[in-house]
Amino acid sequence: MILLILGLILWVAGHLWNRWFPSAYAGLGKAAYAVSAVMIIAAVILIVVGYRATEIFVLWPTYPALVGLNNLLMLLAFYVYMQTTTPRGTAYFLGNLKHPQLSGFCIWAVAHLLVNGDLASLILWGGLIAWAMAEVILITKQGEKFDRSKAFVKSPLLHLGISLVVFVVVAGIHTALGVNPFGG
Numbered sequence: 808m809i810l811l812i813l814g815l816i817l818w819v820a821g822h823l824w825n826r827w828f829p830s831a832y833a834g835l836g837k838a839a840y841a842v843s844a845v846m847i848i849a850a851v852i853l854i855v856v857g858y859r860a861t862e863i864f865v866l867w868p869t870y871p872a873l874v875g876l877n878n879l880l881m882l883l884a885f886y887v888y889m890q891t892t893t894p895r896g897t898a899y900f901l902g903n904l905k906h907p908q909l910s911g912f913c914i915w916a917v918a919h920l921l922v923n924g925d926l927a928s929l930i931l932w933g934g935l936i937a938w939a940m941a942e943v944i945l946i947t948k949q950g951e952k953f954d955r956s957k958a959f960v961k962s963p964l965l966h967l968g969i970s971l972v973v974f975v976v977v978a979g980i981h982t983a984l985g986v987n988p989f990g991g
Contacts, residue, residue, distance in 0.1 A: 808857065808861045808926075808927065808930070809857070810853050810854075810856050810857030810860065811853070811854055811857030811858050811861055811927060811930060811931060812857070812930065813853050813857070814849075814850045814851070814852070814853030814854035814855075814856075814857050815850070815854065815930070815931070815934045815935070815938075817846055817847075817849055817850035817853060818846075818847060818850035818851070818854065818935075818938065819938050819941075820846060821843050821844075821846030821847040821849075821850055822843070822847070822938065822942065823941075823942070823945070824843070824846075825839065825843070826945050826949070854931065857927075858927055858928075858931055861926075861927035863925045863926075863927070864925055864926040864927075865924055865925050866924055866925060866926055866929060867924040868924060869921070869922050869923065869924045871990055873921045873922050874922055874988075874989065874990040876918075876921060877918045877919070877921050877922045877988075878918075878978075878988065878989065880914055880915075880917065880918035880921070881914075881915065881918050881974060881977070881988075882970065882971070882974050883911075883914055884911045884912070884914035884915035884918060885911065885970045885973045885974050885977075886911075886966070886967065886970040887907050887910050887911035887914060888907060888908050888910075888911025888912065888915070889907075889911070889966060889969060889970055889973070890907035890911075890966070891907050891908055905947070906942075906943050906946065909939045909940075909942050909943050909946075912935065912939045913936050913939050913940070916932040916933075916935045916936045916939070917932070917936065919931075919932045920932045920933070
């Protein structure tokens, strides 16, 4: 559990240190991106190792019927997250979200909470939801706008198709790691 919590702390620090310590971040120049990347990669490793090593302590029951809802939410999460690749308003729906990546991230975390009712999952997915919401608040307070001028997916159908491909690839990775995302 300690590694999981340390990983979450490092994840938050890797994403927010530019806001907490802007002068230190700016002082590193382009190397700041590398520092952030190393922190986030280390965080993911700690999170995965910590999550897999944590003893299961069930907090609420999960139901097989929720697997289908989880998968629908995951597809929606990828669709919303990838709206950063489209010009504003190009997506079929939800195309004008101010923070599509963080919104998609929250949907992703909520979907995982539906099918994982244990303490480690609550800490992991709940912690990631709290981080994403804190990011939205900080970004909004600082008045930052997401720049979609470099958006490369102009077709709503292509956007949906890419989202489906990403969903299939991620489902395949889960299956290869021994976690069947379709139940059973």
